[in-house]
Amino acid sequence: MKKLLGVVVVCFFLLSILAYLLLPQSQTTGAAVDVFKIAGEDYGYPSPYTFYPRGPGYCRMMLIFDTLVWKDKTGIIPWLGSSYQVSQDGRQWSFQIDPQAKWHDGKSVTADDVQFTFEYISKHPHPWFNRETGVIEKVEAKGKKQVVFYLKRPYAPFLTNIAGTIPIMPRHIWEKVADPLKYTDSKAVIGSGPFRLVKYDKSSALYIFQANPSYFKGQVKVNKLIFLQPGQPLMALQKGEIDAFAPNVDQAAILEKNANLKVVEGSGFWIYRLLFNLEQKPFNQVEFRQAMAYALNLPELVMRAMHNGATPGSPGYVSPDLREWYNPEISKYPHNPNKAKEILDSLGYKDNNRDGIREMPDGKKLSFEMIAFNQGQEAEVVKNMLKAVGIEIKIRALDKGAHDSLIANQQYEIALNGHGGIGGDPVFLNQLVANPKSKNHSNDMYKNPEYVKLANQQVKITNPAERKKVVDEMQVILAQDLPTIPLYYRKMYFAYQPGKVDDWFFTPGGIASGIPTELNKLVFLKR
């Protein structure tokens, strides 16, 4: 028994040492100049129907596929559509397909592929791509290289949210695919993009992309782009085993001190905000919501809960990072507890029994339950700030699924909620009102008729200057009414080893329909 035990233990350690002696260099010599490694999780097979419905999943898929237009540091640029025109009435969009564009299997990208893509998506609903395609009446290929979109009505976000978001798929492959949500064949990753997929291991979150040598938009700088999942990316980057990763704010602060690394910062277009049950007293009173806004010290909240890794919320909902659409001329609520107390007093909410919590005229305490999902210190900070003006908050921390379920069913008094989808085109402002075509009305309690009217108007105005006026007005109304109080907009960071790929940037407004990312395919192209 003793001998057996000894043999097993010694064998294991000997094998480990042998393995170490034989392979110590294999890790360090692998990172040649033509290899770039980024840490990340598994986001699904990078094909149009099988990536996980998350921003990073879309970004990886878009390394293989292309859209008609794309975004650079300045805004929208022609892509597969080498040029485009819109008719006077804003209902016809015509694109010329780049004659150099080819699929990875050598066939040319044609107007017919574009027509096919949109017809295929309408036949096979896609969790993401179908959302705004209802506005398209038909898509028509005119010859091999021209395609025209006919819209039912002018649609302002067409270029960003449809032409700049939906990947064009090759007809010769997809026309035979009956069940795209289960299509994970190697042909499912034949695109026209700068990279081809050579390996995907779901269990290890490993993606190996190889440069497309005949990419129509120029030479690809990185020969092999690898995504992999180290348990400790911070250590892996410092040790040089990966070239880049997206750290959180605290990790970014550590990495910024390292002279051998660079960190870039951008907006995450992710909002953390307070939601109210607007049909319940006192949340149905604008003045009460304004008092709450005055009671909240947002810069302090950002400092304490996010370690300054966020931008304080704007009462107009639109993030200041969304530069051209942000309206600074709106009602503001700088931290002013005395003003909050004055408003509450004027509403008749006074602390008559001196227990620190105000009461309504009917004697009911200003004491509410606030649902929050298990994330950070925000709920505690908000609770303490409101307590200082006499509003009691009882926090109910839930797991994300339970939390979202309560919000969807409107079973809350106050909710702390965080989500993305506030970048790109300001069509996201329409999410705050009910969408008659949707089954899900999670935020449908805001019913200001003026706002609803402007929301319907803004998507039809194709002139940016005119549209800006309407979007500005919507922010004015939101800031005045405060149906929701934005607490902060989260920032994103990206840390990398300089010397390989150095042009990292966060696309203003996010790529496609507003996905915040550093992973813009332009970074990998010689331009």
Add this chain to the structure above:
Amino acid sequence: MSCVKEGQQEQRRKRLSKLSYLQGRGLEYLLTISVILGLNFLLPRLMPGDPFSYLSGIGSSSDLAATMDAKSEAILRAYYGLDQPWLQQFFHYLSNLVQGNLGYAYYFKAPVAQLIAERLPWSLLLVVSSILLASLLGIAMGVFSAWKRGTAWDTGCWAVFLSLRAIPTFFLGTLLLLFLSFHSNLFPLFGAYSIEQLGSSWLVRLKDILWHLTLPVTTLTLAEITAKYLLTRGAMLDTLEEDYITFARARGMEEEQIMYKHALPNALLPVVTQIALRLGMAAAGMIYVETIFGYPGMGKLMQDALAVRDFQVLQGTFLITSVMVLALNFLLDLCYVYLDPRVEVR
């Protein structure tokens, strides 16, 4: 002559009774599996949260600027079978199972069996080797401690193993990673294999896999060893108090012989039970170790599936884990019946 006949009959009676005992246990296991199937189906569905919201990015946490239209939503819900009543979904699940199909993962977009097959070998490699190593070392040290009871050796072992137990696994793993990988380059920082070795010969890959396995196995071994040590030490101390041990000592047997031939076999039974049950849970993976070392495994799959409410994956992974626990339990029953004369079958 009649004595021989009686003896044979007695043996036959015992064999039959053991067989019927095992048949009875088999039926119990079948019943348990049926209950598990029901629970596996029900539990994920009883959790609040709509799996469709994760599949499509709708609802209050949507990261998209536009909502999904009701028609597309209806088509997609029907596609995933989420529009069906639970009973219908349950029958569908059972009929798939009968055909050996664990279902198709909604969120992960792959057959559940494939998702499990990609991860289970890594989990088994990690957990089984750690538990076996921890058991061997723990038992050896437990016996040693009991042997040296009351000496500085015993106290020293006790203190070391209790201290080990007090260190959280994730902290222990991070320390090992920091000192044996990050600072000293002795072992790799993450993963189960090097990408650079993907095209190499099987021998090189095997070495590479072992090299990657060392730190995760060491962490898990250190995390598991104390339980085995304490259990063995306690059982050994109890056994050493028995009369037959005193008698053996009185007969002048060597201490080593008493330990390994007389005390250990009896003391090992509860330890073996604990090891077998722990091995049964190997299919559930080891989430902390997987996370720290970026090691593929079932733990992370289950955690991710829970977060996105992928019912199919939850059902499949729970089922595999349950079946493994039951299988090992059954094996243990078999071993007890045939190996431990004290287990009487009535």
